[in-house]
Amino acid sequence: MRNQLQRSLSRKKKGSNRRKKAIKRVGKAHLKVSNKRKDFHYKTALKLLQQGKHVAHEKLNIKGLAKSRLTKSVNDAGWGQFLQILSIKAERAGLLAIAVLPGGTSQNCSGCGHKVNKELSDRWHSCHHCGCSLDRDHNAAINIKHRAVGHSVLKAQATPDAIAGVTEKPTLYASASV
Numbered sequence: 001m002r003n004q005l006q007r008s009l010s011r012k013k014k015g016s017n018r019r020k021k022a023i024k025r026v027g028k029a030h031l032k033v034s035n036k037r038k039d040f041h042y043k044t045a046l047k048l049l050q051q052g053k054h055v056a057h058e059k060l061n062i063k064g065l066a067k068s069r070l071t072k073s074v075n076d077a078g079w080g081q082f083l084q085i086l087s088i089k090a091e092r093a094g095l096l097a098i099a100v101l102p103g104g105t106s107q108n109c110s111g112c113g114h115k116v117n118k119e120l121s122d123r124w125h126s127c128h129h130c131g132c133s134l135d136r137d138h139n140a141a142i143n144i145k146h147r148a149v150g151h152s153v154l155k156a157q158a159t160p161d162a163i164a165g166v167t168e169k170p171t172l173y174a175s176a177s178v
């Protein structure tokens, strides 16, 4: 819809009344999308905070992501805005939103801490050391939860350069009741 309006705008003569009207229409469409997104962010934050006393999430490396191929998806989803809303809502409710360093959360096994290398397309975590087998995001969520509370499995395995790395995927893994 936005693209259609944008195209229609580019066909209008500069300075014409039709063009002015088209500009207004494009602006309105943008606003509508951004309001919808914000509303979704508020509702999601509320839902998460109703589930537990803490919500842990990966610290978002906006600078690092801006240079990566994920730039567009990060901007489109408005991760920065969402995390801001989440932390404000948490504070007002007397709850805690904890940002943890993202390095290794997808690759490490949440059961034993061993590194299980995965490509971004590998959606399943399967550890040969301890037999842990679960969805990739679920595994990462447990790791984030562990890191938020200082669990020994991740603490022991996290290497300094893994911690300093840019997260490969800007997903928020929230886990309630840490």
Ligand SMILES: [Zn+2]
Pocket: 109, 110, 111, 112, 113, 114, 127, 128, 129, 130, 131, 132
């Ligand atoms: Zn394991």
